[in-house]
Amino acid sequence: MELTKMLEMVRLTEDELIGGFITTKKGYYYTVLNRKDKNGKRKPLWISTGLPAIEKNEAEAENQCLSARIQYSLDLKNGVADKTLAHEEPENNSVQDNSDEKHSLNPLFADLLNEWLEFRHPDNVVVGEDFNFDKTIKLNTWAGYAENIKQNLYPTFMAYGCTVQEITPELLKGHYSYRLKNGRKKSTVAKDYTIINQALNYAVSKKMISVNPNSAITLHKIEKYNAATLNAEQMLNYLEFIVDDIIEIPILLGGFYGMRRSECLGARESQFDFKYKFFRANHTVTTAVIDKKKIYIPSDKLKTDLSNRTYPLIPYVEERIKAKITENKELRALCGNSYSKEWLGYLCVDPLGEIIDPNYITNRHSDLLRKAGLPHVRFHDLRHSCVGLMMANEVPMERIRDWVGHSDIRTTVNTYGHLEYQSKKKTAKIIQKSLPLKMAGAANLLGLTAP
Structure with a gap:
């Protein structure tokens, strides 16, 4: 019931x-x-x-x-x-009340979550050798933590009423199991796990507890997402279809260069060198909701150090970028004081110079695919499509890693290894030569030519 x-x-x-x-x-x-x-x-x-x-x-x-x-x-x-x-009194009124001191060492876990959240705010200077607290987090990441705590974790653990020292592996397992049984995705529960784990690490660093009880729990492995991709013909049709659309530039940068949505939004005129034919991906624009208000966050701090990368300018992309710069200048002259000054120099802006909302790009992208008669892929899947085209043309993994800006080649292999069809095809040919088939036509079972 x-x-x-x-x-x-x-x-x-x-x-x-x-x-x-x-x-x-x-x-x-x-x-x-x-x-x-x-x-x-x-x-x-x-x-x-x-x-x-x-x-x-x-x-x-x-x-x-x-x-x-x-x-x-x-x-x-x-x-x-x-x-x-109601009638209980201390046995000795002269005994000093240390309840506030005890509370500071053993607060309600719900209150600790808020304390940890304040501690991790990007504006705070975080110094400490314990639990990687020396690394600041981006404001949009912090805002995601804040929303989760406010809407989910704080009311849940306030209802439990448990202090930090009363948190046990069994209690946490019950919380995660309850969330999963009530239809929450594994990825959503994994976010709970991350926040709880860091908050309890903070409690350990403050000597509230000696061991993090969350460390005894291993979540079920999240199923790997196998991205849908566009092949070369589909990508070509899409790029022709979206010419002069308001999100043409993000699609070009995502499809040709595998750039992330935040990197596409962060593209500025100053990043393009038309004389020497290159541009830099070194700026992002993300969003966060703080106190129910959406804010846009420009940043020169990318996901990893290798995300800060330089690309050669593909002639077609150069042509379309120049056309967009010209269009933005004409619109600014036409709109006068009504044109936004906040995002001057950014490419991905609307006719009034306001930065395009990331969610609008996602939704508009889906609409354009449908109108073009193409299969649905997420905007981020343009990045996967770009990598798929490189793999189909036997570009080495090391060069793909540099192109998409991964800090570790293992990330590239784990993310895109399933797309590496050409190397598997070569392996199949080797196996075929080692095991010659006598049945007529059997050599073509894998679409290969008989030796």
Whole structure:
């Protein structure tokens, strides 16, 4: 039965339902309720389930936990829960209250997530030898973390009511399993894992805990995405179809050079040297949503050091880039003060000089493919299509790595190895010569010529 319907039956709201979670202690599952005393200070209530902490008992322990939360919430609503708590006093009033100090070393995990988020803000100078905290993150990455914490992790772990020191591998496994069972993609749960892992590493560095409990968990491997690609004929038809379209330049740069969408958006006139026929991919434009407001983030910091690369200017691309520069200058003269000054020099702008939104590029790209009668591929798949064309023409992996800007050739092999058909065809020919076939026509089973 769904939780909402269950609460309706007992006349409770989700706001009235006390937080709680299951954990293990001395080999048994326990329910821990997020109970508070009369002063609002947390005083967790531990309830034994009597169930040994083994996998087959986990579901029953979760059911007992939910039942305990509902029963306690009903008692609290009816004024019969923990009456003795209201009369509890310290045994010795002279004893110093160290609750604030204890809280700083063992805060609610939900609060720790916000503390870690503030710590990792790109504007903060992060210094420390532990857990790679010396590396700053991009603002759009941080904004993604912030949105996940605000909409998902903070309310979830606030409902659990567990402190940092009460986080266990079993509790985290339960969280990940619950998310997967409720239809979340493995990639989405993997993002939860990343945030939780880094927050707990932060807790270790602050000596709140000695070991990161998340490190004991291995997520299911995310299935590799095999990208759809356009072949040479399809790519040619597409490039002819999109001439003079508002997203022609991003498609050209993605299709000819395998550039990422953010790199295409970051293309500026100053990056092109028409005298010596080359250009540099050394700038990006990304977006982030902060406080419900979308912002555009120009940056000279690329994904990796090797992402900062120089390309030769293909004559057709040079022609179209020059045409776009001329068009933008004419529109600026025509629009006068109505033309945006913020993005002067950028190629991928609309008629009023505003930067084109990345999501618009994605959606417009899909519409153009459909109108051109071509199979659907994501915008990022233009990058894969570019690599596929290079592999079809036997360009070595090392040169492909440099072309697409990977820092490690293993990334290139893992991402594009399935496209390397020519080398497999050569291997098939070697096998065929080693195992000559006598059956008439059998030599052509793989589309090969008989030796």
